[in-house]
Amino acid sequence: MFELAAFSLKGNVSDAEWKTRVDLAACYRLVADMGWGDLIYTHISAKVPDTEYYLVNAFGLTFDEVTASNLVKVDLQGNIQDDTPYAINPAGFTIHSAIHEARSDAKCIVHLHTKATITVASLKGGLQPWSQYSLFSLPSLSYHDYEGLAVNDDERVRLQQNLGDTNHMLLPNHGGLTLGTTVGDAFMRFYDLQRACEIQVELMNSGREVIPVPQSIVDGIYDQASKVHSGQTGGQKAWPAMLRKVWKMDPGFCE
Template sequence: MFELPSLHIKDTVSEQEWRIRVDLAACYRLVADMGWGDLIYTHISAKVPGTEHYLVNAFGLAFEEVTASNLVKVDLSGNIIGDSPYSINPAGFTIHSAIHEARKDAHCILHLHTKATIAVASCEGGLQPWSQYSLFSLPSLSYHGYEGLAVEDGERARLQSDLGETNHMLLHNHGGLTLGETVGDAFMRFYDLQRACEIQIELMQMNAPVIEIPETIVDNIYAQASKVHSGETGGQKAWPAMLRKAYRLDPGFCE
């Protein structure tokens, strides 16, 4: 049986970097537990505080194998920083480096190929205002057209332009993406987007008329959501509970 290299780098990085590594590794484990993974083919990245470097999963590892120590540190040109026995996914580099370069507030980016986000992203009209969860995402939602595997450098500028200042994106025929100032913010935004897409698919399968939400309520919820899902009442509030869950699942992620 193939065994992964035993890496323990806590004493070689700053306290700030280690804290981000632990949060990011926990996020990978939680995504795996939620059933949002896609074998080894999707990516979550987090910026190393005070630098232009970011952390991402080693290409070839399952999400439940990610640890704080085996995350790979790279620069915006895709160069691996420090010693690592691993490489990174070229498609993951294109998407994450483009967004980290353009959005200085994007300290964490989740890009996942869940069935629900692919399905809704592949439908005419995209996400509909049919549930409370969709109203959390819609005020800051963008779309990006499918261009094949994201390995062409020319796609970077188009991805940056399509994303603009939004925090949620549906990539046509491809999946979903969220970003945030913390790992917790990005994770909770993806949770909302995923739930919104799941509910929309359920409603479409019911083939029954959907009760429309009055426009005045839609506008009010947009305003409420901007407060509820930011700062101390958003991802930063929910993340400690999610982190405790990651420790219960397997505390090995923080090695």
């Protein structure tokens, strides 16, 4: 049996960096618990406060093995900044680095290959206003067409242009992506996007006629949703409960 490297960075990084590490490790554990992972693939990244560096998962670890200490600190080129026994998947960081570069407000980016987001992203017409969850994403939703594995630097510019100032993205044939000013906001946005896609798939599979939400309500609900699912009254309101959930599952995440 292969053992994980045992080491702790607690007390050896700034308090702000440690808090970000704990939040990000918790986010990985939540994704694993919800069945949204993809073996050792896909990524969630977060900016280290007051620096130009970012945290991302070590390549080769499953999401339920991620801890605050084994997250890897890198620059926008994917160069590792700390002494660590772990490496990262540079190709996997391409999407994250492109968005972090273009969006200063993208303190955390969640990019996952869930069945529901791939399915809905790959349908003509994409996400439909068929549930309350979809309304949290639709007013700030963009799409980026599939260009193969994200290893082409030219794709970075197109990705940045397609994202614009939106906070949710569906990538046809690929998956979903959300970003936020905190880990909690990015997580809550992906939760809503995932639920919206799951419900849409269920409704499509039912074969029944769907009652859509009127466009006037779609247009007006984003301000309401922003008070529930982002900012100080949204993602950050729910996040302490999410941390407690992860702590009960395995307190080792914050080692």
